[in-house]
Amino acid sequence: MKFTPAKPPLTGETLDTLTARLKERGEPAFRAKQILEWLYKKRARSWDDMTNLSKPLRAWLDETFELLPLSLVHGKQSLDVTDKLLLELGDKSLIETVVIRAPQEGVGLEHSRKTICISTQVGCAMGCKFCASGLAGLKRDLNAGEIVAQLLHVCYREDARTERARAELVSFDNIVVMGMGEPLANYEAITRALTIINADWGLGFGARRITLSTSGLVPNIIKLADEPVGVRLAISLHGATNEVRQQIMPVNKAYPLEKLIPAIKTFSEKHGRMVTLEFILIEDVNDSFDQAEKLRDIALDVHAHVNLIPYNTVEGLPWKRPSITRQEKFADVLRKARVSVTLRREKGHDIDAACGQLRLKTEKDRETAAL
Numbered sequence: 001m002k003f004t005p006a007k008p009p010l011t012g013e014t015l016d017t018l019t020a021r022l023k024e025r026g027e028p029a030f031r032a033k034q035i036l037e038w039l040y041k042k043r044a045r046s047w048d049d050m051t052n053l054s055k056p057l058r059a060w061l062d063e064t065f066e067l068l069p070l071s072l073v074h075g076k077q078s079l080d081v082t083d084k085l086l087l088e089l090g091d092k093s094l095i096e097t098v099v100i101r102a103p104q105e106g107v108g109l110e111h112s113r114k115t116i117c118i119s120t121q122v123g124c125a126m127g128c129k130f131c132a133s134g135l136a137g138l139k140r141d142l143n144a145g146e147i148v149a150q151l152l153h154v155c156y157r158e159d160a161r162t163e164r165a166r167a168e169l170v171s172f173d174n175i176v177v178m179g180m181g182e183p184l185a186n187y188e189a190i191t192r193a194l195t196i197i198n199a200d201w202g203l204g205f206g207a208r209r210i211t212l213s214t215s216g217l218v219p220n221i222i223k224l225a226d227e228p229v230g231v232r233l234a235i236s237l238h239g240a241t242n243e244v245r246q247q248i249m250p251v252n253k254a255y256p257l258e259k260l261i262p263a264i265k266t267f268s269e270k271h272g273r274m275v276t277l278e279f280i281l282i283e284d285v286n287d288s289f290d291q292a293e294k295l296r297d298i299a300l301d302v303h304a305h306v307n308l309i310p311y312n313t314v315e316g317l318p319w320k321r322p323s324i325t326r327q328e329k330f331a332d333v334l335r336k337a338r339v340s341v342t343l344r345r346e347k348g349h350d351i352d353a354a355c356g357q358l359r360l361k362t363e364k365d366r367e368t369a370a371l
């Protein structure tokens with residue numbers, strides 16, 4: 001499922017590809033860097049903002065590239081900690097990008113840590129039973145430029161209220177690839193986007209502050225371990241036995257635990273860093289004592305951190321989160337074995353849950369946006 005834009009987005013170019021394009025036009029080698037600096041550091045919003053480029057070059061750039069492949073339809077800041085950007089793509093599809101603020105003691109929300117949750121596909125083909133993204137299937141992959149542009153939109157928004165723009169820095173602390181879509185099912189685009197996000201000539205954002213979450217596409221986990229951009233990895237486990245996992249995650253048929261677990265080990269051995277196992281707690285599905293024990297054993301085996309996420313209800317789906325007592329009991333099984341575990345309870349503060357909830361209600365949102 002491919003969407004071919006009329007003009008490729010500038011946000012999808014690497015320094016090499018842009019240099020090559022400009023060279024065909026007889027431009028000197030430094031020109032590409034200059035243009036990317038306008039885009040990522042000086043936050044130029046139009047070709048005419050790039051004042052040290054000649055007019056004919058600006059005209060050529062305008063004919064050749066789309067400066068930004070996404071436009072902001074609607075930015076909604078909730079009273080608590082999330083800020084949602086509804087963005088429209090070239091084919092009118094809609095995606096959401098979320099800014100999540102983690103309040104820190106003694107400082108206002110403006111100075112809190114900010115995590116950006118980005119999407120990689122419109123919809124998702126993986127069909128996890130509990131997830132709203134999968135409900136309507138996959139509409140299409142995002143291209144690298146569309147993935148990167150989500151972050152630029154966040155920069156524009158944050159620049160308007162912080163001082164950091166002047167220092168040409170991005171104004172957020174972490175990126176989580178946990179929005180709509182399965183990133184490893186859109187491998188070329190996400191790895192190219194990560195290169196651009198990380199590079200000095202791009203957003204210059206540290207790879208160790210980026211976490212990619214996958215439902216467990218084993219061959220691509222192994223491939224990712226060899227990519228030069230060393231991002232952190234989170235695995236959506238959600239079931240500690242094949243029996244339970246298979247009920248809610250169809251991907252487990254192709255890549256059951258006996259394949260997934262060695263892939264996680266390969267990844268963490270190559271990176272020398274802990275992988276995170278995400279485990280949504282769903283009442284009467286995966287919240288038993290037996291599941292807690294099995295999850296504990298897996299976590300100890302792969303030496304992973306465990307992130308327990310109380311399920312966020314999705315309209316039209318039957319699942320519920322367990323009681324707080326039951327959540328605590330589950331977590332205690334892991335804590336007792338000294339597994340590193342987090343269980344967040346405040347709804348809006350849970351980054352993963354907020355991302356998990358980042359699901360398209362396209363038409364509804366469009367209506368809201370039109371108001």
Ligand code: SAH
Binds near residue numbers: 214235236309312
């Ligand atoms: N496709 C990737 C990344 C996007 S989903 C993946 O599955 O890992 C990001 C996270 O949100 C996943 O851990 C997913 O399982 C979780 N999630 C999905 N629906 C959720 C819900 N209703 N409540 C809480 N978390 C949810």
Ligand code: SF4
Binds near residue numbers: 132179181
């Ligand atoms: Fe897709 Fe992830 Fe949702 Fe599963 S949990 S349907 S892989 S977005």
